[in-house]
Amino acid sequence: MQYENVRTTCIYCGCGCAINLQVLDGEIVGVFPDPQHPISRGSLCIKGWNVASFVRHPDRLATPLVRQGEGFREASWDEALQLVAERMGAIYAASGPQSIGFLASAKCTNEENYLLQKLARTIVRTNNIDHCARL
C-alpha cells in the first residue's frame, strides 16, 4: 500500500482554499483542509469537502469523440486532433483568422489559459479569445 497527501487548490469558487487530497494506491480516498492556509484556516465548505467525488465519475469523458450523425463515435487522439487542425485550417484559408473564436476557461490553470491565448494569437492570428468572466 502506498499513501500520500497531495496539497492542491480547491476548484469551487474564487476563495482559493488549499486542500489536501489523500491518495491511496493511486486513487483519491479523502480530502482534508490545511490548518496553515491564510484563507481556509483548517476549514472547508461542503463543496470543498466533496471536491474530489466526481474525479472518477463514470460519465467522465475517457476518449476523443467525433460526430457521427446525431451521435458520436470514439476516435484516437491523432485522428481527433488532425481533424480539428484540418477543418480549422480550411476555415482559416477560406474565411480568414477572424472567422475563428476561442473560449478560454475560468476552470483551467493559468498555464493552460496562457497557452490557449498564445495558440489563438500566434497561429490563428486572432484576438477572438474570451471566457466566462462575464457570466
Next chain:
Amino acid sequence: MTNSVPEFSAHTNCFLIIGSNTTEAHPLVASHVMEAQQRGAKVIVVDPRQTQMARLADLYLCPRPGTNVAWLNGLMHVIIAEGLQDASFVQERTEGYEELRQVVMTYPPEKVEEISGIPADDLRAAARLYAQHKPAAILYAMGITQHTTGTDNVKSCANLSMLTGNVGIAGGGVNPLRGQNNVQGACDLGGLPNVYPGYQAVTAPEVKEKFEQAWGVAGLDDQVGLTVTEMIEGAGQGNVRALYVMAENPLLSDPDINHVRHCLEQLDLLVVQDIFLTETAELAHVVLPATSFAEKDGTFTGTDRRVQRVQKAVEPLGESKPDWQIICELAQMMISGSRFQVPNLQPETWNYASPAEVMDEIAPVTPIYGGVSYERLEREGSLQWPVPTADHPGTPYLHKGKFSRGLGRFHAIHSQAAAELPDEAYPFTLTTGRLMFHFHTGTMTRRTEKLAQEVREAYVEMHPDDAARIGLDGAERVRVASRRGEIELAVRVTPAIRPGVVFIPFHFAEAAANVLTHAALDPDSGIPEFKVCAVQVEPVT
C-alpha cells in the same frame, strides 16, 4: 480585489456587502467576516434576497434589483451632507470630487427611497455606519456586475471607498468576490479579447512588438477581438465559423440560451475540450477529453490575486489528457499542417516538459507575474500579484500611497433603469444566482451525490404576498415565462425575498434560468443583465 481576505478578520471594522450571497457562494470569505463581527466589526448587507449573511448583518437593506447607482449615490449624499467624508484623502489622492458632489447631492435619501425602495432612515444609518468605522471594506459579487449598468455600479463603489479614504489601507478597499476558481487567472493570463497576459493592450504597438519578439512571430493581430457573447452572435450570423471551447458551457451559462443554441448550431466547426459531455459538448463536432484538477499540475489565482499551486494527485482517467498538453499537441499539428500561414513558427517551440516551464515563459512577459516561479510557490505557499521581481514579496493590498494612474478619479454617475422592467404582461423581476451546494452549470456538483442530494432540482423563490397574488393556492409547481422562453419548476414560498422579485438558481439544465434571462449587455464590460429581467409566473395544476 484591492485587498486580501485575511485582512477582513484582522483589520476590517465595517463591511458593506452588496449582491453577494457570501455564506453560500464564498463560505470561507464569510468566515472572516463573521470573525470580524465577533470582535465588533459592523456588517451591512444590501441584497433583494434576505440571505443568511443578511440575517447576520447589523443592518440589512433590501433594494429593488437594478437600483445600485441610486442608493450608492444616496449613501454618498448622506456622507457629504453630514461631513463624514475623508477630506484629506479626497484632497490629496483624488480628482473630480466637485463633479461627483454635484451629482450625488441630487440623490437625497427620500428620492433614493422612491427609486430603490430602501427606507430613507435605513440609508442614513448605513452611511453613518460605513463612514464612521474605518477601515471599511466593500465586498460585492455578481449582484453589482451583472447589470447593464454594471460598470457604473463598480465605479460607484470605488467612489464611495475613495470618498471615505478606504482605499490603500489594510482591511478596506473594493473587493469583488470572484465566482470561479481561476477567473482571476484566466483574465490575468490574456484570456480576454483586448489584452495580452498582464493586461497589456493588444492595440498598443510597443506591446505587440514585445510579444512578437517573445513569441518569435510577426504580424500579431492589433485589433480588439470578440467577446463570448459577440462570438456566439457572430456564429449565428455566419461571421464566426469555428469555435474552440475549453472547459466552458455557454449553452447553460449564457443568457437567452434558446438563442445560443440556434447560434452554435450554425457553426461549421465546434470543438469542446472538457471532462464531461456538457450541454455545449453535445452539439460539438469534436470532443476532446481533458483531465480534472486532480490529474494535472498548474497554478490558479484566487480572488485576492493569490497565485497558488495545483498539484497532480492521480493519473488521468482513460485516455484523457491535461488541457495544457492537448493545446500543445494541437498547436504542433496546426503548425505542421499547410493551412495556417506560420512561416516562423516551429512545432518544437510547443514542446513544454511541464506547466512549470510554461510559467517560466509567462513570468518575463507578464510584469504582474514577473517574480512568480514554481520554486517560490513551493517555498512560500502563495504569491499575491503584482509581484514584479523574484525578490519582491507580493502585494497584499493595492493603491498604497498612490494609484497606478496617479490620482484616483471620481466618476459622477446618474442612476439608470435596468433594460427590461416589469410590466402588466410580465409583472415580476427575475434575478438569478447560485446555491451553497452547487457550482455554476452543475456539471460537477450534480454528479457529486452528497451535494446533489441536498438540492436535486430547480426551484423558484417567491414572496408569500406574490404567491397569493398569482393564486398559487398550495400548488407546488409553476411556469415561469419571459419574452425569450418558459420553464416549469418547483416553487418555494419564502418571506426572505423582496415582494415583486423572484429568484431562480441557474445550475439546473432541465429548468434553466437562462432560458428566461435577457441578453442586454453592459456597454463597457459586455456583462449580461442576469440580475434583472421581467417574467410572469403562473401555477401549474
